Amino acid sequence: MDGSNGRLHVVAVGAHIHDAEVMAGHLVALYTSAGHSGTFVHATPGEKGSQALSADEYRSVKLGEARRTAGRLGADVRFLPYADAELPLDHPTRLHVAALFRELRPDIVLTHWRGSFHPDHWRTHCLVMDGLQMAADASVDVPGTPHRTRWVFFPENWEDMTGFQPEMLVDISAVYDRWHAAMMEQGLFRGEVSRFHYRKYYEGLSAVRGARAWTERAVALMRSPFCSDRQSQLPDWRMPAPARDPGREGGSK
Template sequence: MHVTAIVAHPDDADIFCGGTLKKHAERGDDVTIVYMTRGEYGGFDTTEEEVAETRESEAEAAAEALDAEARFLDFRDGRITYSMENRLELVDVIRELRPDIILTHFRDDMHPDHRVTSRLVTDAYYMASLPLAQTDHEEWEPDNVYYFGKPTADEFDPEVFIDMSDQQEAKEEAILQHESQVEWLEEHGGVDAEFDGLVEGVRAQARTTGRTRGAEFAEGFVPLHKGTSEYLE
């Protein structure tokens, strides 16, 4: 099986689905994290290029902690837009990687990059199987898309839960590779106030989710197609 997470920013996969990715990697599945941007807006008094360089290096280290392959696209942080050109770029990425399942952002999210990424991935998933929608690679149809979301999102109500109690430590290790972002999110406050005490907050949320399923730690997802949760374990 091949599991691909398509996320807007370098730390998103680790925070929202890192335990699930690590669990699949430990099963022997191929795991890829596709980063839409290099997160160049997520920094202090420095240039976008310097922030992007730091965050790309951190993302590669985090992916390694999860036994995943890192792949970077060239969208611009805070400026991902919905267009046919961008949709077709993701169609070609899906066709090239040929994942069985895709993990990505839920549609209801404060961050505009998360919302647009969710829509682009959903529509690219549909188009990837169409033979007449021509790109550089042959058509491919993943089995399903699973959405992760912030606990503060009003509409996000997980239906599939992954017990990743044995992977929580690796998830936290991956998050801590984003050293610049641990500092940024804790200092930023305001719109990212839910991330005050980043690792502690992520751990608390995973414990809360796990408690509802009889697990120490768990991650929750909403599937695009219902009744096929056996693909995500």
């Protein structure tokens, strides 16, 4: 929490454009809809995923999709300078991620569960977990003031299911339509790029998890032991609005 107005910052980190939004975009929208801040961070564009377009061509398509999706979900978007299928898992990259966390100062981080068959996904998990530790450690020499992130969760992703155990179900019914419309900005979700049925999978998954949560739509999460606040392990997913800024009364939409 930034301390000045009760506003929280939720940061979703994905390996490829589309990962963070498809697994966590609804969770980000829960926050941004209530006046909190959201940011999507993409470790790589996922620019090698098209059969029809070159990596250069598809990269520019993906960057546009990411910006439009984030805009529809009321969030910012950041791109790390790495290439699809070449995400480094080395010290300079950890330092880069740590500096980013000191800059963004998230309250909640959402990212890949480690049990993934995709190397970029488990590398992203490792970079995020190491980056969070390093961002919090004052002895680590990276730019910015040390920052400890309060909550870290791993939302369900079809590529990250090895050892995934749903520990929490979060009701996303209120923002499902907004999330779905945002995802339709992306060719992968529309079924135009991959033979995997992303849209059907995540539509069905949210309905299945929703049934288990006794609601319409839900998402399953695992919880990270990194969460530092033992007295209050869970954020309030019902999202009470932050203190209202009188200067903006009635100005939101």
